[in-house]
Amino acid sequence: MMSYSVTVLDEAAAVVMVSELRNRQDEVPEAKAQVVGFDPRKAAGFENRVLLSQLQYEEQGRMSFGYRTAQSGLGLAVTVDHELFTENAVSVESRMTADLGRRTYRVRAEAGRPIMVVKWAAYADGPATSDIANLAAMTHLVLDDAQVVGREVLIEEQQEWLADYWEKADVEVVASTPGVQQAVRWCLFELAQATARAEGRGIGVKGVSGAGYEGHYFWDTEVYLVPFLAHTYPFLARRTLRFRIAMLDAARARARALSQRGALFPWRTINGSEASAYFAAGTAQYHIDADIAFAMCKYADVSDDLNFLLTEALPVLVETARLWADMGFFRGAERSFHIHSVTGPDEYSAVVNNNLYTNLMARLNLRRAAQAVFTLAELDPGRYAEVAATLDLTETEVTGWQEAASAMTIPYHEWFGVHPQDEDFLNREVWDLDNTPQEKLPLLLHYHPLVIYRFQVLKQADAILALFLAGEEFTTEQKRADYEYYEPITTGDSTLSAVVQSIIAAEVGYQARALESFMEGAFVDLADLHRNTGDGVHIASAGGVWNALVYGFGGMRDYNGDISFDPRLPQEWSYLRFGFALHGSRIRAELTPDRITFTLEDGPGGIVTLRGQEIEVIGSDPVLVPLFGQGLNLPTLTGHVPLVHGRPATPEEVTVGLPSEPVE
Amino acid sequence: MMSYSVTVLDEAAAVVMVSELRNRQDEVPEAKAQVVGFDPRKAAGFENRVLLSQLQYEEQGRMSFGYRTAQSGLGLAVTVDHELFTENAVSVESRMTADLGRRTYRVRAEAGRPIMVVKWAAYADGPATSDIANLAAMTHLVLDDAQVVGREVLIEEQQEWLADYWEKADVEVVASTPGVQQAVRWCLFELAQATARAEGRGIGVKGVSGAGYEGHYFWDTEVYLVPFLAHTYPFLARRTLRFRIAMLDAARARARALSQRGALFPWRTINGSEASAYFAAGTAQYHIDADIAFAMCKYADVSDDLNFLLTEALPVLVETARLWADMGFFRGAERSFHIHSVTGPDEYSAVVNNNLYTNLMARLNLRRAAQAVFTLAELDPGRYAEVAATLDLTETEVTGWQEAASAMTIPYHEWFGVHPQDEDFLNREVWDLDNTPQEKLPLLLHYHPLVIYRFQVLKQADAILALFLAGEEFTTEQKRADYEYYEPITTGDSTLSAVVQSIIAAEVGYQARALESFMEGAFVDLADLHRNTGDGVHIASAGGVWNALVYGFGGMRDYNGDISFDPRLPQEWSYLRFGFALHGSRIRAELTPDRITFTLEDGPGGIVTLRGQEIEVIGSDPVLVPLFGQGLNLPTLTGHVPLVHGRPATPEEVTVGLPSEPVE
Structure with missing residues (x-):
């Protein structure tokens, strides 16, 4: 929802206000034709249409558009509505094409008489199975509800939401350089x-x-x-992670395509399928599996959401651990565990052996998956049995993950005293x-x-x-x-x-x-x-x-x-x-050159460690801890x-x- | 030129003879649509036309077609002509489309009266700069000449050519298993x-x-x-190598595109440009440079064609050696020379360091290039000076190649006692x-x-x-x-x-x-x-x-x-x-379980070595050498x-x- 106001001040004038809704993606502006050279970081500049027009209609002044994406078939609907508030004489005109909705107000504006156009827009999207007309209908419902509630209330709600966001997420800095x-x-x-x-x-x-x-x-x-x-808006963290959980079956299929057990999440995707073109800098970044497991554990740890870890996240932890266990191999008399032919985060190296980052994150993945499985077995043997049956999981497999983790190769160059990025x-x-x-x-x-x-x-x-x-x-x-x-x-x-x-x-x-x-x-x-x-x-x-x-x-x-x-x-x-989260409690930290202060904002609080010293942050009083310097310089x-x-x-x-x- | 004869034996019959010339590439047969899966070894099954029709005309019964390849712009013309020999009554019909020339003979064939159709076809092709009408005109000239000479003479010439080919290239085997x-x-x-x-x-x-x-x-x-x-038809070897020499400028440009000095020949090409899509199994096969240098030296060595090596081939030897010297680097206290990120002949490994094959062939390349340059400097200082100026070559650069060759890393695993394919x-x-x-x-x-x-x-x-x-x-x-x-x-x-x-x-x-x-x-x-x-x-x-x-x-x-x-x-x-070539002489070898016989067929002959023993093959008498076994079994x-x-x-x-x- 947005509003525009115009008031002619001195004398009457003709005012034209145009409100547009455009599908910019499928326009062919001259600018596109001028692009020289290829930059993989830009959108590829699709040769064909991206959004295939599925419907367009006007109903009581509302303009609705429905599209389907050309490759993945995802559905999209958008409806735009306008309200006009003015005492001036106005003629209104609408125009619709597949990629454009335009509403034009021709106003004979008298001096001092305001013109306000309020523009309402609602979007709905859905998977390839979704019905575009239904999506469009949803946007109408959203607009109906919003208009019933009204502009002022919506603005107020938005302000409340933002105030809450800033309270939780804001970081305050006092710096001598401006603009920070x-x-x-x-x-x-x-x-x-x-x-x-x-x-x-x-x-x-x-x-x-x-x-x-x-x-x-x-x-x-x-x-x-x-x-x-996870530290500021934990429910958003969980919701975001659920998006990966919903893609697990596609990731399982991708692992099969790469001749691996478990699941391999796509390096680049919009709908769960791998969308990267050049596999050495795409699919070879197997570390994404461990990154996802890492994020799930991170959220669960700082939010104290063990339930999430042992229910929704567990199949992801299991299937990603499986991939590592299957992909790596034990080698040599010392039976160290090696992971070959992967690309780490740094894309200026590709398809390398024993990438430090990948091996460390895979080790975390293997350990945390085993830990989660054994925790579930201990806490809820019944559900563990169910899960084990569903995922075809045995204790031997899980201890195998622990063995792989313990034997993981961590490349280290003795003479240089550094960890090589890869072997x-x-x-x-x-x-x-x-x-x-x-x-x-x-x-x-x-x-x-x-x-x-x-x-x-x-x-x-x-x-x-x-x-x-x-x-x-x-x-x-x-x-x-x-x-x-x-x-x-x-x-x-x-x-x-x-x-x-x-x-x-x-x-x-x-x-x-x-x-x-x-x-x-x-x-x-x-x-x-x-x-x-x-x-x-x-x-x-x-x-x-x-x-x-x-x-x-x-x-x-x-x-x-x-x-x-x-x-x-x-x-x-x-x-x-x-602000940060301590096992689900919200705490505020304030840092100055000579002290740090912790204030419990929500939850029971607990213990944080400061340079090795345990600090209890409970109750309503801020805890002040003096600091002797800010480390080496x-x-x-x-x-x-x-x-x-x-x-x-x-x-x-x-x-x-x-x-x-x-x-x- | 080919001929077809039909004679109706017992009684008169209607005979239809159809002669076609088809552009199969741009047909869309059902078979193509049935292909499932991708096989990189097949033709890719182009989505669009490969041969763009440029001209088609019939002139005195001759049908001519001219095309240009869609991507590379190469020119192609083909003309087909027919002669009919028969005493039967015949009606003739021609049909031409962009991709088809069809000549149909409807014959009321009497018993015992033969019908013979002689079909003449001539092709001409040329680079993107060629005029298609000129190419077509060339095919007409070829057909004119051939028809003047006549069928019998052409067949005879072909037989002579083949007899010569078999004399030089044939290998005779007497084996206990059939079909060898x-x-x-x-x-x-x-x-x-x-x-x-x-x-x-x-x-x-x-x-x-x-x-x-x-x-x-x-x-x-x-x-x-x-x-x-080189051992059988040396002039064909030289002609084939000239094809690479003609591509040298494109190879220089390709080296620039890969940020290297010298020249990098395309792994896969039709017109000198790199045509491989997946660089890890394409461009990364830098060894093609050394392979080309190797082949030039091989031809020159066995044919005693030093002149070729020091004139036409020299720029290729120099530019390929340059690539290796620039691409590799000296490393470590022992200053060994390393070549990284290449793919060897085996495409089941890709983008590896110090591939044994590549390093050995690069070493050969560097050594032979240096040797050729110094030989020229010795034999013909004037031309050497010219060449050095043209190629911007200094003695320091050339000795640098020798240093790189001497320091070349040859991976060897002491404990296994084998040479690893790569590091x-x-x-x-x-x-x-x-x-x-x-x-x-x-x-x-x-x-x-x-x-x-x-x-x-x-x-x-x-x-x-x-x-x-x-x-x-x-x-x-x-x-x-x-x-x-x-x-x-x-x-x-x-x-x-x-x-x-x-x-x-x-x-x-x-x-x-x-x-x-x-x-x-x-x-x-x-x-x-x-x-x-x-x-x-x-x-x-x-x-x-x-x-x-x-x-x-x-x-x-x-x-x-x-x-x-x-x-x-x-x-x-x-x-x-x-047969084989000994510094330009042609020698025949005959091998039986207990002896080998050498017979000089052309040239002055010389010395071959048999299991360490020097054997002089000169004069017209066969040289018989007894053999004690055929090696280990x-x-x-x-x-x-x-x-x-x-x-x-x-x-x-x-x-x-x-x-x-x-x-x-």
Whole structure:
């Protein structure tokens, strides 16, 4: 619902007000024809129509349109209605085509007599089985209800909802640099826009803000958004995860197609089917299975929703664990467990063996699935028996997962003292980023993948993301060594990267870089840093901004739902406030340079750990804890040569190269 | 030119003779619509027209058609003419459409009065710049000339040509099993069909026998056909290689597109541009550069055509060497030279590091290019200076190639005593071929590439091909160990494989397997062993049959053009005769169980080596050399577990696995 008012001030005038509803997707504007070159991050610019017109009709001034998507057959209906409030003389005209509804008001406006047009629109969508006329009928019902309730009430409800959202999700920052608070709020607002009404349909990488990546869903939801939702709006987290649960059968079929047991979720999808074209950077990202399991556990842990984990989520945990157990294999006298031919988060490497991130997340997946199964067996033997029968599950299989997890290969290079991104990663030449001209970035638009794969160069955090999500598996020294190795060779050509780099930079002591990386994430769209905000907002990055604020500067960790803090307030900041969930209780944290304050806002509260010390947060009084500093503050990293043992790698350790004459 | 005769014997009858010329490619037969599933080895079944009709006309009974290929714009013209010889009453009718020329003869045939129709057809083709009307005019000139010369003379000339071909190319076999000689001759005849009139256009993988792989050119020509041509019809070898020379500029541009110096020849092409869609099994086969350099050297060596090498071939040798020098890199304290992210001949592995075959062939390429440049500098300093200026070549660059060659990484696994196909190959699980059902072969039609890549399993000879082409780099013991490792895990899903396996089996002492593999190659089309002969004859395999006869059973090697023999006549055979080239001289070899005879047929002759002994073949008298046996004869290999140190690998050494429930 939106309203427009015009009042002519001095003397009478002719006013024309035009209200349109357009199917922009299937227009062929000149701009489209001008696109030169291919950018995989944009919508592909479909050759044929995307929305096939199914119905269009006008009924008592309401214009309704029904479409079906050409490939997947999904249904869509939209109805638009107008109310006119004016004392001027008006003639009204409507026009409808398959892709356009236009209502034109020609007003003889007298001075001082306002004209107000209120525009109501309602959308309904459904699967390929849905009846388009029914969808259209639903939009009429929605409009009927809304108009009965009325404009003022709707606005009020919306304000209430937003007030509640801000109370729970807001992060307050007092920084010496201007614009930080505004950028943070902008990101949080975008998150509300993208997630609040996803309603079991998945959250597109651009939310509903643009056509980039054709509105498809990737792992962004699970890794970048669910933690935020779980801590602020847990019921949205659960609803989002249900979207994956609904896709389980399609994921089972996909696993069969890849000759695997269990389920393999699509890397890119709109309806449960794999929609990525190039499998080395698509299907090979098997880690999505573990990402989904991770997100389900994360939600259940911080919300204390064991019931969700042991009922709805359990089949997903089981089938994803099955995939890993089947796909990996035990090898050698020490019987270590290997996972081959996968692509990790960093798409500048593809189809590698024992990717650190994948193996760590698969291990988590295997462990948590086994734990969930055994917990259910203990708590509810009857239902366990049922579930085991339905899923064809035996104790032997489940202990097999634990064995695979225990034997999981975690690549580590003794001499370098770093975890290789994958088994072969350190054998490559390092891409000479110091001598790569700015106009050759992002690399993916200027170099053939075969060229990029030949180098140590990262599109985005991969090992560094593992240091964050599976941080309890590493010592601080290991994290610092890994960060020092990977940070200099990470281009950040993906917007998923900066926010993660910020978190680990803060943890290991590179405070200036942490803030720099955070600012990249916070301003990626406001400053159009990747020059593609026109294709839509980077929702995962916006989620990552919350992560960087809470996990990075707040220093929070929530492994298994247990909350700990080791704050890293930037020197330029004097205050940071955020909310988080402690096993279902809502707590507010306020961080200043010399103390952190916890206030219980909802629920019974409990214990958080602050730099190893247990802090009880119960009752209504804020708990103030003094802080002695904000961790290490190392001199910032410079250049693009990876560090080993705290110094730039020597030419004997890594050679640096640049491909010849890159393609234009 | 072809003729059909009909004579009605007993009483008069109405006879209708129809002669057609059809563009089958652009017909839409029902058969096409029935194809289920995708087979990359077939022609893709183009959605749109391939040949765009440019002209069609009838002139004095001749029907001419002109086309242009839709994508590449190549020109094609064909003219068909008919002569009728009969004393019967005849009415003639012609019909022409864009894709069909039909001439119908309605004959009131009297008993004993013959009807003969002679059909003449001439084709002309040309590049995208060619004028189709000119091409059609050329076909008319060809027909005019042919008709002036006349049918009998044309037949005679053809017979002469074939007699000459058989004299030079025939291989005679006396075997206890029937059909061997026939199969061999059939292969040789197919080679004549495919190569004799290629005329600088490249040799399609199906010759002119079918539409499989859309008539595209791959490495088959250089590795499987040029050795045969060089030893039998050297001028055809040279003409074939010129086709690559003509593509050098396109290959330079392709190297630029892949950010490399030098030239990168397309893995699959029709006009010099890369036509492979999936780069991991296409462009990543950089080895094609080395294959082309190899073939040029092979031809020049055995034909003593140094002039070709130092003039026409030199830019190709230089630009391919450049690619390797640029693409590889020196690494580590020992400064070994590494080539990453390539795919070797075996397409069941893709985008690997230090593929044995690629590195060995690249080393050959680098060495021979340097040698050619320095030879030219020595022989003709003036022309060298010119060439160096044209190619922007310095002595430093050329010595750089020699350094790269000397430092080339040759992967070798000390404990297994085998050369890994690539750096990671031995780390994979072994595909359990013993338990793979027959209906799941070939693997490429039943499993996703990501599944296949995860295993030690070969589509075709890779390391084993290296043992053949770069055999001088290995000891016999190494070859045996490598053969014993790879033979059990090679599916032979490519027809390029069996003939190569046969050669190395013969060399290392697996005589029974050598013969088995040979028979697979010899009968691949006659017995339709791969069930796709309908898409066209396997020309490379036919070339490989000659290789298996001469290099395998004949035991010939021709490194650098020096000819040596270590014969391996199968126990079931009593006689093998073939011709070969010794630095330009033509020699005939005749092999029996207890001797080999060399007869100089043309040229001054020279020295061949027989099991280490130098044999002078000069003058007109045959040289008879007694043989003491035909090498080792080991018990045949069984099962599909690779051998290490002569026994099946243990589960501690390799684990064996099978993917779950393969996709249907």
